[in-house]
Amino acid sequence: MAERSLILAVATYFPDSYGGAERQARILAEALGRKGVAVTLVAPTRSRDVRLEERTEFGRIVRKRVRAWPNLGGRNILSFLAWSMWVPWRLRGPEWRGVPVYVFHARLHALGPALAAWWNAAPLLVKLGGGGDASEFAALRGKKFLYGRLVEWLLRRRVDMFVANSSQIANELREARVAPARIAEFPNGVALPPLDDLHLALAQRDGRGFIYAARLHPDKNVDVLYEAAMALAAAGIDFRLRLVGDGPERDRLAPLASAGSPVTFAGFVADVYPELQASDFFVCASRREGQSNALLEAMSAGVIPIVFRASGVAEVVSHGHNGVIVDEATPAAFAGAMRRALALSPAARRSMSLAARDFAQDNIGIDAIAERTLAAIASVRHGPSAAMSRSARGLLIGEGGV
Helix, strand or coil: CHHHEEEEECCCCCCCCCCHHHHHHHHHHHHHHHCCCEEEEEEEECCCCCCCEEECCCEEEEEEECCCCCCCCHHHHHHHHHHHHHHHHHCCCHHHCCCCEEEECCCHHHHHHHHHHHHCCCCEEEECCCCHHHCHHHHHHCCCCHHHHHHHHHHHHHCCEEEECCHHHHHHHHHCCCCHHHEEECCCCECCCCHHHHHHHHHHCCCCEEEEECCCCHHHCHHHHHHHHHHHHHCCCCCEEEEECCCHHHHHHHHHCCCCCCEEEEECCCCCHHHHHCCCEEEECCCCCCCCHHHHHHHHCCCEEEEECCCCCCCCCCECCCEEEECCCCHHHHHHHHHHHHCCCHHHHHHHHHHHHHHHHHHCEHHHHHHHHHHHHHHCCCCCCCCCCHHHHCCCCCCCCC
């Protein structure tokens, strides 16, 4: 079972949240399922209605109902502890022995799956979700109480393989004295839409449509895009900006958009690709990224990225070839970049659009990323997990449940 099985642990999952990590987890699990790997996706949930066990095409989803997200800590410490004890208890038994554990993001929720991997002498992989200002190790060290530093210390020393989706994250791991042999560097993946859809879209695009498609959260600097758009509108420039997604910034900014405004709010959409197909340019001013799934999805649909130079951007966007990199996350900088994009000729737009799609097809198709994930797992031999001492195992609950 261990050879053809995988435990995939995430901080949140559908229907509690619809962010990039959740989409990435789903399409990776589906791609692994197509390769004959049985995936058990483990996640906390705050929903009262969602099923705690659910069969899927890739395997199954197993959820733990919590009062608060385990990552929050602080006054929500009981939810963190309940989750951290429940995961190794739920994944106990001989059927889990040696089954690899792959955790999305090195935050507090990673402790429970890590304990399960160590208890079961199984390979443990952790995919970091951010670098620089979004460093997850720094966030753990910044927790008010000691447990954040303890989780960071344990992960940094006992994870068999870290997956870095940007060179910045990989460099930061090396600076933290993580051996290069414990770092697998490859990007996130996307489900590629049919190429015929892109050619149909290119025939209909008019060169004036911009889109942002991700969480509308203050961390994403959505207000930068809104203010840039307002500056262009005040100058009488003809364009459209579609803000797709939900979050507090939608509640704050949507009432400011008057009737006839070039900025519209789509809210949450289950399938973002129809919105992407109707757009020419993808804009994002976020400073806090590991590698933006929304950016990769846009490129896979041939939507030209105009994005701030955040972590992971330089690995996929070649300035002037398949997109535009903006060096400042300010309204003025984005308004200028959007002006220049509107001035591109149809031939230049088509060339950049096809270059964006070509990059996605050659480098970030989810089936190729699934193969690299399996290769990373196969490269793990007798790492820290297998060598875990009995005293460390004593941290776990061997009998009973939570």
